[in-house]
Amino acid sequence: MQLFDTGDVRLHYRVDGPDDGAPVVFANSLGTDMRLWDPILPMLPDGLRIIRFDKRGHGLSTCPTGPYSMGSLITDTEKLLDFLGVQGCVFVGLSIGGMIAQGLAVKRLDLIRAVVLSNTAAKIGNPDLWAERIADVEKGGIECLADAVMERWFSPQFRKSPELELWRNMLVRQPDDGYAGCSAAISGTDFLTTTSSLRLPCLGIAGSDDGSTPPDLVRETTDLIPGSRFHLIRKAGHLPCVEQPQEFARVLSEFLKGVGHV
Numbered sequence: 666m667q668l669f670d671t672g673d674v675r676l677h678y679r680v681d682g683p684d685d686g687a688p689v690v691f692a693n694s695l696g697t698d699m700r701l702w703d704p705i706l707p708m709l710p711d712g713l714r715i716i717r718f719d720k721r722g723h724g725l726s727t728c729p730t731g732p733y734s735m736g737s738l739i740t741d742t743e744k745l746l747d748f749l750g751v752q753g754c755v756f757v758g759l760s761i762g763g764m765i766a767q768g769l770a771v772k773r774l775d776l777i778r779a780v781v782l783s784n785t786a787a788k789i790g791n792p793d794l795w796a797e798r799i800a801d802v803e804k805g806g807i808e809c810l811a812d813a814v815m816e817r818w819f820s821p822q823f824r825k826s827p828e829l830e831l832w833r834n835m836l837v838r839q840p841d842d843g844y845a846g847c848s849a850a851i852s853g854t855d856f857l858t859t860t861s862s863l864r865l866p867c868l869g870i871a872g873s874d875d876g877s878t879p880p881d882l883v884r885e886t887t888d889l890i891p892g893s894r895f896h897l898i899r900k901a902g903h904l905p906c907v908e909q910p911q912e913f914a915r916v917l918s919e920f921l922k923g924v925g926h927v
Contacts, residue, residue: 666679666725667679667680668725668726669744669745669748671740671741671744671745672744673721673729673737673741674721674726674727674729674741675726675727676718676719676720676721676726676727676741676745677699677718677719677724677725677726678699678716678717678718678719678745678749679699679716679717679718680714680715680716680749681706681714681715681717682712682713682714682715683712683714684714685714686712686713686714686715687712687713687714687754687755687921687926687927688713688714688716688751688752688753688754688755689709689713689714689715689716689754689755689756689757689921689926690716690717690742690746690751690754690755690756690757691715691716691717691757691758691762692718692720692742692756692757692758692759692761692762692763692765692766693717693719693720693723693759693760693762694759694760694761694762694784694903694904695760695761695844695847695848695851696723696807696814696835696836696839696844697723697832697835697836697839697904698719698723698724698725698835698839699717699718699719699724700835701759701904701906701907702717702906704906704907704910705906705910705913705914705917708910708911708914708915708918709914709917709918709921710918710921710922710927712927713921713926713927716746716749716751716754718742718745720738720741720742720761720762720765720847721733721737721738721741721843721846721847722839722840722842722843722844722846722847723839723840723843723844723847724839728840728842728843728846729846730842730846731842731843731845731846731847731849732799732845732846732849732850733846733847733849733850734849734850734853735764735765735768735850735851735853735854736768737850738761738765738768738847738850739765739768739769739772742765742769743769743772743773743776746776747776751776752775752776753775753776753777753778754776754777754778755777755778755779755780755781755920755921755924755926756769756770756776756777756779756780756781757780757781757783757917758780758781758782758783758785759783759784759785759904759906760783760784760785760789760877760878760903761785761789761847761850761851762783762785763782763783763784763785763786764785764786764787764789764851764854764856766780766781766782766785767780767782767785767787767856767859767860767863767886768854768856768859770863770865771856771859771860771862771863774865777865778865778866778924778926779865779866779867779868779920779924779926780863780865780866780867780868781867781868781869781870781917781920782867782868782869782870782883782886782887783869783870783871783883783905783906783913784870784871784872784875784877784878784883784903784904784905785878785883785886786878786882786883786885786886787855787856787857787860787885787886787889788854788855788856788857789851789854789877789878789882790851790852791852792852792853794852795848795849795851795852796852798810798848799845799848799849799852802841802844802845802848803841803845806837806841807836807837807839807841807844808837811833811836811837814836815829815832815833815836816876817875817876817877817902817903818832818876818877818902818903818904819832819874819902819903819904819907819908820872820873820874820900820901820902820908821874822900823901823902823907823908832904832907857889860886860889860890861889861890863889863890864890864891865890866892866893866920866923866924867887867890867892867893867894868887868893868894868895868896868916868917868920869883869884869886869887869893869894869895869896870883870895870896870898870905870913870916870917871883871884871895871896871897871898871905872897872898872901872902872903872904872905872908872909873897873898873899873900873901874900874901874902875901875902875903876902876903877902877903878903880897883895894920896916898912898913898916
């Protein structure tokens, strides 16, 4: 386990693979930590330099007082990648991680050669929705939202499996302040105009049963980037890397090969 001090927050990060490997950066969703990607990593091509991190207020990173801005989350990521000497990575972002990917690609195209926008959008929800969710967390903690979140995150079939408890536990064990802080960052984000200015390889991934970012919303965002590809994973919700890891890894691996990253 390693920590990087950005000056504002200390980020927990992990690097796997050779130092000279092609860099692939993973940014996870609201209410999860870097373990979100564990199911797919063994199925990716050998030789990659895989970089994961817990965004502020999540996992083992520090949890500053909120609310947070999307700009601060993007700057955190930028500083970490500069510290690690990353250039020309493929950035894989899921949900809020996909928003960070979009914002960082606009700000620092030298860092990113291609993006994978999984179960995300240029704009997610609306301020009233997020204000209500933040108020609920401040009043009753993440626990009061957990069952509803599980319904949005996972397909009906997966919700019947014992494994659901693992992801519910991960959610409720994130800091309440971090969840609320990042919710505020999502609330204030609308990247429709800036994302449409991007010109780089892009793969969009959606889950057929996603109750948080439905497939049409994901496709609408990836369509903003000319030449982008879109893949729908069936029998999966908001976290297809968990429900259908083999298909997610296959599609990601094909994209990496297609952009000459392996």
